[in-house]
Amino acid sequence: MTRIAGLKTVTTTTGKIKSVTVDMKKWGHLMEDVLDSMATEKALQSNDYTPWETVKKRLDKKHRVR
Numbered sequence: 001m002t003r004i005a006g007l008k009t010v011t012t013t014t015g016k017i018k019s020v021t022v023d024m025k026k027w028g029h030l031m032e033d034v035l036d037s038m039a040t041e042k043a044l045q046s047n048d049y050t051p052w053e054t055v056k057k058r059l060d061k062k063h064r065v066r
Helices: 024-045 052-063
Strands: 007-011 017-022
Touching: 017 024
Parallel strands: none
Antiparallel strands: 007 017
């Protein structure tokens, strides 16, 4: 794995990454983006996610929105 300054990983004995420590002085300005990406990924994997194409079809059918 490539080393990145300001990031440290803790791995298991099998080499799987368990956690990441982030230097906030170096990378803090990007943390909002990282957290947004994590929330998006979680939403995509949940059962509550509805694809945009489905939403557009429902709006078109019910409200004639195009």
